[in-house]
Amino acid sequence: NAGVTQTPKFQVLKTGQSMTLQCAQDMNHEYMSWYRQDPGMGLRLIHYSVGAGITDQGEVPNGYNVSRSTTEDFPLRLLSAAPSQTSVYFCAASSGANVLTFGAGSRLTVL
Amino acid sequence: KQEVTQIPAALSVPEGENLVLNCSFTDSAIYNLQWFRQDPGKGLTSLLLIQSSQREQTSGRLNASLDKSSGRSTLYIAASQPGDSATYLCAVDTDKLIFGTGTRLQVFP
Numbered sequence: 001n002a003g004v005t006q007t008p009k010f011q012v013l014k015t016g017q018s019m020t021l022q023c024a025q026d027m028n029h030e031y032m033s034w035y036r037q038d039p040g041m042g043l044r045l046i047h048y049s050v051g052a053g054i055t056d057q058g059e060v061p062n063g064y065n066v067s068r069s070t071t072e073d074f075p076l077r078l079l080s081a082a083p084s085q086t087s088v089y090f091c092a093a094s095s096g097a098n099v100l101t102f103g104a105g106s107r108l109t110v111l
Numbered sequence: 112k113q114e115v116t117q118i119p120a121a122l123s124v125p126e127g128e129n130l131v132l133n134c135s136f137t138d139s140a141i142y143n144l145q146w147f148r149q150d151p152g153k154g155l156t157s158l159l160l161i162q163s164s165q166r167e168q169t170s171g172r173l174n175a176s177l178d179k180s181s182g183r184s185t186l187y188i189a190a191s192q193p194g195d196s197a198t199y200l201c202a203v204d205t206d207k208l209i210f211g212t213g214t215r216l217q218v219f220p
Binding site for chain 1: 115147152155157202207208212213
């Protein structure tokens with residue numbers, strides 16, 4: 001059981017570059033979400049999706065795009081990376097019971 | 112706006128001690144509260160979920176309580192072990208999960 005798989009695990013970008021963080025789940029969960037974790041800030045919700053074709057903004061959505069074309073995949077796109085987006089990013093999936101299963105995280109550094 | 116606070120931010124205890132981690136939240140209109148464990152460089156693992164109608168949940172040496180009216184939850188760890196060393200986070204579900212900043216626990220032999 002892979003659960004939630006995130007790629008890449010580590011990434012270094014220059015300011016202004018774009019990239020996509022991939023997230024895939026094999027649990028057939030409808031709800032998927034992206035969080036960022038910064039020191040002293042806890043986890044903050046970026047975007048979430050309650051099913052294929054449906055996405056919504058979380059607490060800190062600026063600078064990020066998402067799409068949900070399939071139940072399995074929920075990629076997070078950074079269109080023009082900024083140093084403030086240096087963080088650890090976590091993808092999570094859950095069933096209706098709201099018990100989240102998290103990926104291992106993607107550590108992003110923007111220079 | 113819902114705010115979630117965890118105290119203490121860090122805790123260091125000798126092996127075998129019973130300990131309590133605290134979580135407080137400002138808005139009692141929650142669906143549930145979850146406790147997670149995070150090991151360094153890893154993702155989060157769900158430990159316990161308490162529905163808003165419940166007062167406590169138990170799993171092994173872990174017991175979590177919920178007092179919605181006072182906006183508090185506690186995670187009780189019995190007979191702590193070095194393997195319990197990790198960061199523990201609570202999160203309240205108000206349509207979206209709002210996380211606390213965590214308590215970093217170190218249990219030394």
